[in-house]
Amino acid sequence: MNFPSSIIKISDTLWVLDESTNNCYVAGNKIRKLNGIIPCPFRHKGILSFGSPYSSHLLACAWWAAYLKVSAVGVVIHDGQLNSKDYPHLRAADLMGMKLVYADNSDARDIISREKNTHQDFLWIPGGGHTIDGSLQYTQLFDDLFKSSIIDKRITQIVLPYGTGTTAHGIWVSAIKHGIKVIGVSVARSKSRCLDALKDVSPYDSFDMLHIEDKYHECYGKRLDRFEKRRSEFFEMTSILVDPIYNAVAVTHMLENNMKNVLYVNTGGALNNLL
Ligand SMILES: Cc1ncc(COP(=O)(O)O)c(C=O)c1O
Numbered sequence: 296m297n298f299p300s301s302i303i304k305i306s307d308t309l310w311v312l313d314e315s316t317n318n319c320y321v322a323g324n325k326i327r328k329l330n331g332i333i334p335c336p337f338r339h340k341g342i343l344s345f346g347s348p349y350s351s352h353l354l355a356c357a358w359w360a361a362y363l364k365v366s367a368v369g370v371v372i373h374d375g376q377l378n379s380k381d382y383p384h385l386r387a388a389d390l391m392g393m394k395l396v397y398a399d400n401s402d403a404r405d406i407i408s409r410e411k412n413t414h415q416d417f418l419w420i421p422g423g424g425h426t427i428d429g430s431l432q433y434t435q436l437f438d439d440l441f442k443s444s445i446i447d448k449r450i451t452q453i454v455l456p457y458g459t460g461t462t463a464h465g466i467w468v469s470a471i472k473h474g475i476k477v478i479g480v481s482v483a484r485s486k487s488r489c490l491d492a493l494k495d496v497s498p499y500d501s502f503d504m505l506h507i508e509d510k511y512h513e514c515y516g517k518r519l520d521r522f523e524k525r526r527s528e529f530f531e532m533t534s535i536l537v538d539p540i541y542n543a544v545a546v547t548h549m550l551e552n553n554m555k556n557v558l559y560v561n562t563g564g565a566l567n568n569l570l
Pocket residue numbers: 323324325350351352423456457458459460461462463538541542562563564565
């Protein structure tokens with residue numbers, strides 16, 4: 296499937312690749328990653344994966360399963376009581392027909408094994424779509440954008456949120472060929488955990504020009520005033536309301552550091568604006 300995406304020039308120093316427009320209703324980096332992960336023709340009975348209650352990935356899996364007219368099961372990992380109605384992505388995944396199974400961090404491994412065992416004819420997708428095939432989707436997108444000269448020559452750095460790092464890695468593989476630095480702003484993991492996750496999928500073992508900023512990694516899911524202020528500022532500049540969980544953090548980093556000549560990648564997650 297083709298997922299067209301466009302770059303918008305905001306000023307002489309800021310451009311935005313808006314992945315929240317790459318598909319109607321459920322858009323974003325997870326939809327694009329799955330485009331590389333889901334085989335075509337699809338011969339499985341369903342899709343099985345896991346994520347957090349904020350997960351854009353589970354919603355993207357639910358969308359793909361609905362599109363392919365197969366079943367979907369999502370294991371939601373969360374400690375303590377949870378009402379899926381409080382989480383727009385879970386709610387939408389449920390509406391699209393995904394069966395949600397809940398697990399604490401302590402029993403997640405067992406519950407995932409049980410679900411894998413019960414659904415052996417389902418396609419198993421690692422959390423966040425963290426695979427080299429998912430990452431390659433971003434390398435291809437950026438190779439195409441560079442080839443068609445859509446990326447302005449003044450751009451020296453690309454900024455985006457960093458979860459598992461699949462998206463940042465894919466972009467980096469393309470950007471490094473053009474001498475452009477990639478800055479991934481980690482929302483949940485320390486730098487060493489980010490690097491470990493990268494090494495799980497990458498054919499490379501060193502990552503020059505890929506900078507991982509982890510100073511916000513303990514703030515996952517926290518609606519700090521600082522993030523909200525920068526999210527509003529970015530909205531006034533661009534008319535794009537970024538999601539409060541991932542992009543609000545990366546946008547804060549970019550604006551607080553007064554970064555110039557940036558291509559900002561809005562990775563989607565827009566329904567979390569209903570949180
Ligand atoms: C909206 C959004 N942006 C970014 C990310 C992180 O992407 P990646 O796992 O490719 O680093 C996620 C999910 O983890 C997400 O939901």
